Each structure stands twice: as structure tokens, then as C-alpha cells.
Amino acid sequence: KAGVTQTPRYLIKTRGQQVTLSCSPISGHRSVSWYQQTPGQGLQFLFEYFSETQRNKGNFPGRFSGRQFSNSRSEMNVSTLELGDSALYLCASSDGRASTGELFFGEGSRLTVL
């Protein structure tokens, strides 16, 4: 099985711009979660989508949004970028049902905001 694929791997944006990150989960996985990782705050949960519906949401401002498509692929969008949004954004997939709870992570998208 192919693993979780995130694109793009690296990107540079300037303040005020917006960015869209993409995540393709493992085939058959219906849950996709997004995390932000920074040196200061560590790994923080953004949101989770399961069968195209947002199932959980972290404590991030409304500038952070996401969606999931019928094929389980997910995108997250950050609008009006701020310097503090510079981070590694990680996507993780799981089958989302009664299972071990293990998450499978992609390699991440490293966003730099200038």
C-alpha cells in the first residue's frame, strides 16, 4: 500500500497570502487529520475529517480551514498568512473506526512565511 502523500513538500509564501496543502491518505482510510508542528508549540492538532465531515477541531483561528473529498483526499487552507504560521504541517490518516487508533503520517509540508 502506498503511504500518506503530502504536497507540496516545501513552499515559501509572504505575509497576507493564502496557501493550500494537499494530503492523500492510505487507500481505504477514511479519516484524515492535520497537525501543525513548530519549535515553540510542538505538535498541535488542527482538525480531523472523516467521510467528508469535520469530526474534530483544534484551537486554531478561522484562517485555518480544511475539507475532505469523496475519495478521502483532504486539503487544508490557511488564509491571510502570518509569520507565525511558518511550520511543518503534517497530515495523518487512519481508518477512523474501532481500530488500534494508530495514525499514519505523511512527510509533511514545510511552510515558510516571509
Place this chain on the structure above:
Amino acid sequence: SQQGEEDPQALSIQEGENATMNCSYKTSINNLQWYRQNSGRGLVHLILIRSNEREKHSGRLRVTLDTSKKSSSLLITASRAADTASYFCATDGSSSNTGKLIFGQGTTLQVKP
């Protein structure tokens, strides 16, 4: 913050030695997991221990869980240079079987050849 604490923040040992990392968390849990992250890359799941388990083994890994103290430890025996990475504990915060995990701050392990 909901995040737990990991101790130590950094650990440097020689190849062949054992490495022990500790994790404390704040909320009740259904399970606790440990993940490894090689520099700047994605996380890899290592082991999961359920709240009704006290100890679990997987290869060179041994995890213990003390729910009364809200703490866990990860022991890596006979460490190798390839074990150099950051290690994170993660709890489900009683939201089992979802993608929402609460991660600790991590322990950075360096294994010197």
C-alpha cells in the same frame, strides 16, 4: 496547555546502552502511543498501550503505563545509531478511535556510534 510533558528533553547515549524516556499527561485516556520522528520528517508509530495495560513490549521497545500517576515510559534497549530521532508520546484524551491526539513536547535522542 493540554500537552503533556516529556523528560528528558534531550538524551545522548552510546550505542548499545539503554535509553529511557518519560511522559506525563493531564487527562484521562483510552490509550497512549509513542511515535518517532527523524529530523524534520513525518512521525512513525512505534507502539500503543491501552489504559488497562501496564506494560507492553515490541522488539527492543518496552512501554509502561501508570494511569494513577498519569505517566508512561519508553525504554529502548541496546540502542543503535539508527535510533537517533525525536520521540513523542501521544494520548487520545478519551476521544478513542479518532485522529485527535495530544502530543508531548518530545525527547530528542542521540545515539553515538
